[in-house]
Amino acid sequence: MSGFDRARAVDRLEDLVETVANERMPVPVREVWAFGDVALGLDPVERLDVYVTKDVLMRDDSDNGAVDADAIAAEYGVEGIGKSVRADWAADHPEYLRANANGHAAPEQCLAAHLLEEDEPVHLEVCNAAFEDNVTQRLRGARLREDYTQLLDPRGVCLWAEGTRSDEAFRKLREGELALPTLSAALEMLGLDDAEAETAARELHAWREQQDGVTVRGDVV
Known part of the structure; x- marks a missing residue:
């Protein structure tokens, strides 16, 4: 599928x-x-980048009397039901249940399956940390590994938080009113020097151009 x-x-x-x-x-x-x-106001949008801040499931708030997490895990061969993902959600949406290579429920993949169509040109980032915090964390990790494809583009806008939708953010997106810098300039604002920021931006752009369809990355910070 081409861009939007x-x-x-x-x-x-x-x-x-x-x-x-x-x-x-x-x-x-x-x-x-x-x-x-x-967020930059481009038209068309080749790939849609979305960041979701989730909570780590410390305690499943499903109705334990109505849902048998162990039975769901056994039926679908996926561990971690009621621990990594809600048991009642898994019972209602087994078609969206996804596991990692170890056979354990993968929250980021489950979210992607629920929210996105298979062939959409969308990149989904899922993390328990807030967007701004993870921008800093990922920048630190990318520099340590010298792998700038791990960067999180800091030029973002919050659309929904704690149950409240930002109508103003959607208006600005629709009208292309957000004034955001180039990627290299944004990275310089985070502490990279000019040469490193240019290199990082170039490598991240190159990585993005290689992606196709839905891509998902999950972090726990």
Whole structure:
């Protein structure tokens, strides 16, 4: 699937936020951000970048009397039901249940399956840390590993937080009113020198151009 025209990209973000706000998710979701091309006002938007802040599931708030997590795990061959993802969500949406290589429920993959179509040009970042905090964390890690493809583009806008949708953010996205710097300039603001910022931006752009369809990255900080 090719990219979105700008209006369709913002419509898709509105649909996604509506789903998060009104449907039971595999884990509690606190924030939804858009970043990258759509935040920059580009048209078309080649890839839609979305960041979701989730809670680590410390205690499943499913109705334990109504759902047997062990039975669901046995039926679908996925561990961690009621521990990594909500048991009642897994019971209601087994078609969205996804596991990692170890056979354990993967919250970021479950969220992607619930929120996105298989062939959409969307990159989904899922983390328990807030967007700004993870920008800093990922920058630190990328510099240590000298792997700038691990960077999180800091040019983002919060669309929904703690149950409240930002109509103003959506208006600015739709009208292309957000004034954001180039990626290299944004990275310089975070402490990189000019040469490193240019290199980092170039490598991240190159990585993005190689991606196709839905891509998902999950972090726990």
